[in-house]
Amino acid sequence: METLFFAIITLVAVVSAILVITCKNPINSALSLILTFFCLATYYVMLDAPFMAAVQVMVYAGAIMVLIVFVIMLLNVRVDAHKKQTHKVALGCIIGLFTLINTAFLIFKSRAAMPMGPYNGSIIKQIGHTELIGKEMFTTFLLPFEITSILLLVAIIGAVILAKKKI
Amino acid sequence: MGMEILGLPMMYYIAMVAKVLVAFVFVLLTVAYATYAERKIIGHMQVRVGPMRTGWHGLLQPIADGVKLFFKEEIIPSQASTFAFLLAPLIALVPAFITFAVIPFGGVIEVAGYKIPLQVASYIDTATGQIHDLNVGALYILAMSSLGVYGIVLAGWASNSKYSLMGGLRASAQMISYELSAGLSIVAVFMLSGTLSLSEIVNQQSTIWFAFKQPLAFCLFFICSLAEINRTPFDLPEAETELVSGFCTEYSSMKYAMFFMAEYANMVTVCALTATLFLGGWQGPFVSSFALLGPVYFIAKVYALMFFCMWIRATLPRYRYDQLMHLGWKVMIPLSLINIVVTGVIGYVIK
Numbered sequence: 001m002e003t004l005f006f007a008i009i010t011l012v013a014v015v016s017a018i019l020v021i022t023c024k025n026p027i028n029s030a031l032s033l034i035l036t037f038f039c040l041a042t043y044y045v046m047l048d049a050p051f052m053a054a055v056q057v058m059v060y061a062g063a064i065m066v067l068i069v070f071v072i073m074l075l076n077v078r079v080d081a082h083k084k085q086t087h088k089v090a091l092g093c094i095i096g097l098f099t100l101i102n103t104a105f106l107i108f109k110s111r112a113a114m115p116m117g118p119y120n121g122s123i124i125k126q127i128g129h130t131e132l133i134g135k136e137m138f139t140t141f142l143l144p145f146e147i148t149s150i151l152l153l154v155a156i157i158g159a160v161i162l163a164k165k166k167i
Numbered sequence: 168m169g170m171e172i173l174g175l176p177m178m179y180y181i182a183m184v185a186k187v188l189v190a191f192v193f194v195l196l197t198v199a200y201a202t203y204a205e206r207k208i209i210g211h212m213q214v215r216v217g218p219m220r221t222g223w224h225g226l227l228q229p230i231a232d233g234v235k236l237f238f239k240e241e242i243i244p245s246q247a248s249t250f251a252f253l254l255a256p257l258i259a260l261v262p263a264f265i266t267f268a269v270i271p272f273g274g275v276i277e278v279a280g281y282k283i284p285l286q287v288a289s290y291i292d293t294a295t296g297q298i299h300d301l302n303v304g305a306l307y308i309l310a311m312s313s314l315g316v317y318g319i320v321l322a323g324w325a326s327n328s329k330y331s332l333m334g335g336l337r338a339s340a341q342m343i344s345y346e347l348s349a350g351l352s353i354v355a356v357f358m359l360s361g362t363l364s365l366s367e368i369v370n371q372q373s374t375i376w377f378a379f380k381q382p383l384a385f386c387l388f389f390i391c392s393l394a395e396i397n398r399t400p401f402d403l404p405e406a407e408t409e410l411v412s413g414f415c416t417e418y419s420s421m422k423y424a425m426f427f428m429a430e431y432a433n434m435v436t437v438c439a440l441t442a443t444l445f446l447g448g449w450q451g452p453f454v455s456s457f458a459l460l461g462p463v464y465f466i467a468k469v470y471a472l473m474f475f476c477m478w479i480r481a482t483l484p485r486y487r488y489d490q491l492m493h494l495g496w497k498v499m500i501p502l503s504l505i506n507i508v509v510t511g512v513i514g515y516v517i518k
Contacts, residue, residue, distance in 0.1 A: 031321075050303045051306065057314070067343075070320070070339060070340075073320070
């Protein structure tokens with residue numbers, strides 16, 4: 001049952017991911033990307049991580065993609081006439097091939113079971129997924145968390161300075 | 168009873184289907200009669216009588232409206248992007264309805280020896296007697312309501328008309344800005360409850376409602392929700408005087424009706440969520456001895472809040488666009504952040 005569900009979701013995820021790069025209209029590409037994000041959220045649900053799933057939908061599908069769709073609509077991008085771009089295609093193929101080989105190598109030489117952290121499935125179920133993430137984020141990983149927020153703050157200030165001529 | 172499918176008793180499936188049907192039909196009927204109630208209430212507030220002709224005091228008006236819209240001509244503008252144009256009403260409607268899956272509308276009732284918690288996405292583990300529900304229910308609602316934006320953005324863009332595009336852009340900017348402060352204002356509730364599960368939040372309000380502990384958060388959340396679902400006084404996306412009908416200018420027939428239904432379904436959801444988070448959900452006097460009183464209290468609270476929405480619509484004029492943005496970013500968000508800090512400090516001192 002779970003495998004069947006996984007197969008269906010994977011099929012949708014792969015098809016929508018392919019549609020992202022094959023659609024000619026940027027809005028349709030953006031819609032396919034949202035569908036891909038949704039499938040990723042479903043994976044999180046299947047991995048007993050409902051918090052990650054909700055945040056995935058809220059942040060990626062609900063906030064970031066809305067802004068992207070917004071920008072596409074405001075810029076009013078016209079569908080470009082297709083030019084032959086053999087160089088870029090060749091480069092993309094090479095990079096894609098290397099990534100594929102790398103991924104396959106890592107999967108077959110899998111050491112995923114080796115490093116065991118203090119948490120396993122039963123502990124997560126007992127304490128709660130959300131509680132654990134919150135606790136770790138504000139104790140063990142406090143510094144990286146704060147640095148990330150400062151990074152975002154810098155980006156926001158930069159955007160304000162670029163947008164406003166007189167501050 | 169004895170039969171099991173995939174390790175769960177037969178009653179589990181029957182209860183699930185029944186709950187889904189009941190919740191769905193309830194929301195649909197409420198949506199239909201909310202349109203009637205709104206016209207009637209605003210009518211009486213403006214010293215008119217409202218719909219009177221169809222049925223006794225116009226009670227059949229929603230059905231007449233539905234039939235009329237159903238048989239109207241379907242128009243798709245020739246310059247529209249057909250796929251997105253057809254998809255938009257669905258994207259607007261679906262999130263509005265599926266949020267109801269996690270809202271608890273009653274306590275636990277017992278049917279034929281099987282205990283059923285009155286919340287669509289939950290069940291009781293018969294071995295341990297524990298209620299399992301979606302433990303990030305509140306986040307699920309926020310996530311789904313953030314998807315509702317797409318329906319409006321797409322409708323505005325796909326119609327390929329200037330009024331629609333302006334309406335769509337306004338609506339999405341407004342929804343994104345107010346989503347932030349709505350989300351931030353309920354953080355204070357989670358700080359009090361220590362959980363994101365809605366049934367747990369309702370259980371904690373059996374003695375005192377969170378509205379009394381968090382009056383500021385309650386007001387902020389309700390105002391921001393009104394803005395997020397584009398109700399008066401924040402209904403700029405459909406300001407007739409400037410934008411004809413905003414993002415649904417080009418829509419007709421059933422597709423227009425779907426936007427209309429989505430708007431009212433969103434209103435029901437927001438009122439139900441406010442009742443759950445701040446007004447004790449289905450909690451009330453004598454509910455522990457008569458479990459069936461739970462849904463009655465819940466529906467009463469939801470309808471009272473919906474009446475309040477309609478009352479606001481009859482009373483207040485519309486905001487101007489810059490006032491709206493000023494209110495959202497410079498008043499609501501700082502206030503909700505201050506509320507979080509104050510809640511944290513007070514919570515720490517009490518501990």
